[in-house]
Amino acid sequence: MDYLLYPGCSLEGGGSHYLVSVEAVFKALGVKLTEIKDWNCCGASIHYVGGSELQTKALNARNLALAQQQGGQDIIAPCSSCYIQMIKTAHEFEEDPKLAAQLNQILAEAGLSYTGGVKVRHVLDVLFHDVGLERIRQAVKHPLTGLKVAAYYGCQTTRPYGEYDSVEAPRTMDQLLEALGAEVVPFDKGVKCCGSGIFFTEMETCARLVGDILGAAQAGGAQLISTACPMCQMNLEIYQSRVNKILHTEYDMPIVFITQLMALAFGCKYGKEAALDRNIVSPKSVLQAFAA
Amino acid sequence: MASKAYDKSFREEVYENVDSGEEIKLCMQCGVCGITCPLRDEMTYGPRQIWSLIRAGKREEVMNCSDIMLCTSCYACKVRCPRGVKVIDVMHGLARYALRQGIVPRKETSKFGKVFWDCIAKTGRIDETDVPMRYTMTAGPIHGIFNALEMMDIGRALLSHKRMKFKVAPGVPPAKKIKGIRGLKKMLKKAAAMSPGKES
């Protein structure tokens, strides 16, 4: 098992604990990750303000071309925002020969080319379909028995093609959590947008969206929310104080990456490998019982 | 009495100049997008009605409508649209088109997005400290500092949890560029020239 890793800008910043835990988990599972050399930003959701659609596709085409140059293995893009930008370009490249030609014209400016065929995968996809629940169960050393988790996928994690899971009612993370021994609570906001794209700019609206999600998780009895997108993690977590101010609530809900929980269950170190000490709403009181 | 005549010039303008603008041709006015959008309550029209306005030639209503810049790219509408219309791409395209016309549907988003893109264009990546800092400063020095203080607690928290690099000011220390930045810049220039509406 050999994949290329596209960390994306967020995993180098606010989502650093995602990167640390992804690397720990894949190492534990014996999966090799090689970072795409000299990758560039995917453009994310806000690209359109400064760049055209084609420019954004060019950004992603460059990463695909680099990946192909490096061996063309499947790319893992842990950040859902990167994932969706990249998979969109990859898909449309295959479907639309005119676009493919245009992109190659553009890539030529940097002495690059792309012939198609590289697959873009999400962390959840690879864990569920390639590694498989069985191997994950085997790797669990400290089952998260009794831990009540709300599985929050976020909007972009399974969209827009539904390649590896349902776009409206995904189940992969639920099953992964269950494989870790955790209890997945009823939660109907699993793919509801958290508004991270307008985090800085439309605070009130964003607060309402975040509040809806936190409220539903709390109502379901969740001790924490598990996610697989750094945008969601950041938005749901660091925004809680704002939400509480605006909506007069008292949320104190830890937001952790599924890979952090997995690392913990695999017996990795709470801080160094699971990077749980990097969570601002501390999950310590909930998770320390499972720590190695 | 008809409130206004249908005018084909605007829709043709959209087809030609707006990224993914031709997508709206396929809309059959079913209404699913309008109800699917998580921000529907913040919108005056919603996608379907905007398409309808474009068809009718209602340029002012569309270009001056802040709906076109609210989209968070959640893809819920794209996933459900029975005609497969790339609603998000059109919305982004419209917002971008408005900006190019000097119309700013949403000031804050525009400012933030501009800083964001500039960072990519200059360095190839986003510096998650630099971008918000620069964005906050777009409010002007006094407001900027005030806003920055507002966000200070968050920044401090991120910093202390090893999720943010330390910066004293925007660009200090400067963000690292990718190695292939020169090639990337050329690519972006080329892509701009090939984009609808002949961008420069």
Add this chain to the structure above:
Amino acid sequence: MAKKYACYLCKGCGIGEALDFDNLQEVASESGMGEAKAHEALCSPEGLALIKADVDGGANALLIGACSARVKTDEFTFGKEVLVERASLREQTVYCTEAGEEAAADRQMLAADYLRISATKLQKMELPVPFQLEQPAEKAILVVGGGVAGLNAALAAAKAGAKVYLVEKEDALGGFLGKMAKLGPQSPPYQELQDTGLEDLVGQVQGNGNIEVFIGNTVAKTEGAPGNFTVSLSGGQSLRAGAVIQATGWTPYPPEKLADELAYGSSPNIITNVQMEERAKAGDLGGLNAVAFIQCAGSRDANHLPYCSAVCCLVSLKQAMYVKQANPEAAVYVIYKDIRTPGQSEEVYRQAQREGVIFIRRGEEYPKISDHGGKFTVETADVTLNDTVAIEELDLVVLATGMKPNNPKVVEPPLVALGMDQEEAKRLTAEAKAQSDDWSVLNLAYRQGKNLPTLKYAYPDSHFICFPYETRRTGIYAAGTVRRPMRVTQAIEDATGAALKAIQATTAAAAGFAVHPRSGDESFPEFFMQRCTQCKRCTEECPFGAINEDEKANPLPNPTRCRRCGVCMGACPERIISFKNYSVDMIGAMIKSIEVPEEDEEKPRVIVLACENDALPAIDMAAKAGAKWSPFIRFLPLRCLGSVNLVWIADALSSGIDGILLFGCKRGDDYQCHFIKGSELANVRMSKISETLDRLVLESDRVRVEEIGFGEVDKIPGIIAEFMETIESVGPNPYKGF
């Protein structure tokens, strides 16, 4: 045929435990059936072997007392030469009556009566001898109309080996297909306009040795019957044909009628979709920068054509594509009520949108069209914009007008006119005639009129969902847009199917059996003319116009036109019309064979004359489902309730039967009677019976008509119970015992 009777009684399925078989054997014997053989399971290989041995020994008239005739049909069929009559001891005896000792006597009488009824029937019926035309039946098929349906019908029949005459009134084949520039997308990926393919089609027709084409001709007269039509053409030729396909197509709804609503006629640039097609074919689409199509121009409008013309949406999409393909810059609007692109043609809608056609939903009101120096403005509601809008600077406005069938409208006088006093009947008949069209396509030399009967909107179709091809004139099939609005692809299929129906009609005429719905039936009505009083009832009432009249009003039956329903038999006051295996005398005798207990026994007897297609299976179903009803009921299956002759009512009442129920199909606009008006006729006839009953000093309550079909299964026990109460309240038939 010399009949050798044999009777078999089945003890299976609980019959054995419920009935006294010694008694039944006695009844069979008394009824002339000889010694009845009982078996534990008559349908088992052993039981069947028992019967087969007797058949081999010469038995040829078999009474089988077992389950309903609707089941185990294959098992209890012993070849065409052996008459079989089934007495329903299971469904109509054991299943539907209370079990146990207390009810045993009544149940036994019920079973015994069914044996008597069946024995009587067996004695009264003969093996049918198929009708043979004087000349050998003609197998050629006449196709009227050389449009897409006619051409395809002709070709389909010819390819199956039939000789075909194709008559077209114009001087060229093709009909509307010949006026079309292109067809809309018909095949995957449903995005490209297609050639009409007319040249190839006409070439195939003209090159087929089985097809003879008569262009510039109409049908002056159609005489005769299936297997033997003589058709005179306007050009003077006379043809003999076995069956006819009318594929005369459609006429555009007259646009002049839309002058008020849609300004038709006010400018040469407000045109219909037919005119648009002509312009496209002539290559005259230059200089169009803005065009609006207005859908439902006359269609879906109570003041014009209340129905949807089915093709106009796709025609406008196609024509919008013409405009777009001639000038991609042109602004093209389709102003619609609902876009109707069924099936795969949804992709055509998408394709038109891709090409830039703008769709505006207009609501119920017509748009307003105004002329501004040769450029038009269309003002319309724009529903999805929630506004009223104007579309200006239009070069051309196309009205998507609908289609009317090329078939004369026929309005029939109400059935109550039958047997009414002369003046009133004449008035109703004249009124109906005044509402009917006077022109004709086929000029049928039929006593009931020269045209195919129509229901709504002059469509001569059958009104049957399950049997769409049946017109009410046997051997004449409507195909294509004359039958209902349809697209070209559907008309091709329709024509192909109609060709098969026509081939079947000639086959049936040659072999002497009936077509749908009694397909294969070799019986036919025979007239004992010496006693005919020329009352015209049979010629008027036949739902299929099978009987002509001579100048003295003698009926002239045409057995190959006949569907074997027996309506004529029911109509005849002199009871001179009989089938070999179905007659007034036979049913009368069956009724009389029922044993009527003395009045003081307080065991009333009620007969149910039941339609064998709907009511009888419904009764079986109810019985199977466990419904119970009075053991005083005796069901008699009929081909159609329209065959009920009033004499049976008299027979029944005079033999002491207390009440008579008639179970027929649903009547009215959505009738289900497969003989069109049998149920309705029975109702009309019964409504006139109270007078007779009064004369006999009998309560009219004793006779009732009920609509019973598959939808009324659960109501059967209730209807029977309620009727039994009525009978109880009016008391026993005073004629009992006389």
Add this chain to the structure above:
Amino acid sequence: MGQAILVVGGGMSGVSAALEAAEAGYNVVLVEKNPYLGGRVAQLHQYFPKLCPPYCGLEINFKRIKNNPRIQVLTMAEVTGIEGAPGAYKVAVKQAPRYVNDKCTACGLCGQAVEATVSNPFNYGLDQIKAAYLPHEMAFPYRFVIDPSIAGGPEGEKAKAACPYGAVDLEDQGAELTVEAGAVIWAAGWTPYDASKVEYYNFGASPNLITNVQMERLAAKGGPTSGKIQRPGDGKEPKKVAFIQCAGSRDVNHLPFCSTICCLASLKQATYVRAQLPEAEVTIYFIDIRAMDRNEDFYTKVKADEKVKFVKSKIGLIQPNEAGNLVLEGENTASGERFKAEHDLVVLATGMQPNTALNKIPAEVAYDEYGFVQAAEGIIGAGTVRRPSEVHVSVQDGTAAALKAIQLVAGR
């Protein structure tokens, strides 16, 4: 006379094709997958626009089959292979075991003896049926079936012991046979589109959210409620019924084509509700109402009922609430209003997927991208495998297919 014509599918188009060919004098083998003929129409309560029961026409057709020695019917049978060319095919047919032979009198004793139940496919799983059962009250052939789940066990033995006629054959292995035919008519019909694939409708989340085919069974006398329209969740009479049009159809993510019949089916089902429940309100949520040709009259009739409302909106979300009702969300595209509407019974107008999209014909046959059969010589599509269509068009198509088959076998 000539070679036989093989007809695959005993629904409306298949039965029509078989009968029309046989009545023109040709030998026909009719292969049907179910244990009975009649296909989907047998499961309908009424036809539009006449609101007449399908069994009226089926009864005539079955009678025609009974009276016609040229038709051989094989039920519980499927075609597994086709070899040869137009005019000379060898078709492999596999018949599943019925475990009941032709000695069965449909007396019902086996059904009484057996205790095991299975989900009733005829009622689309709305109820359970004994594992020894008559497929439905009008089944043709009129013969019981034993569910394979009990054939090898003690319940099967109970059925066998109960039958006085030796009709239960637990050793039944089914059969494999080869049919020689000059032409094959493929009339395999359709399957209701799987409603659960339209995830935002949450089919399965509430018993009061049903499909249009289930609604037919709810209204049918032989259905799970004996024809009483009630909420499957609690048996209560619904007061506010909604029909969701295009639940999968006209949707590039699901069935990109229009299923043609669903508008009329919902109009018809609205009449079921209104006829039974005078107080009930019906709302039909639609994109376009497609009541083609003379069916428009039926639309006009239903529209005249003021308790039937039409709202132009494709519903974007259906969610059950605590009251057991369903909340629909949509945008009324006529007013622009975004609404939430609560209904106590919701019917999804799911469309028709051609069975050839799910199971291909085991021979070289062309399809369009949706799986509909394209015109071909020798193997002739008929009915809803060619395009979505209403009953009378299927009959028409079946009849046309019969002639195309005859053209191939005539004179051979």
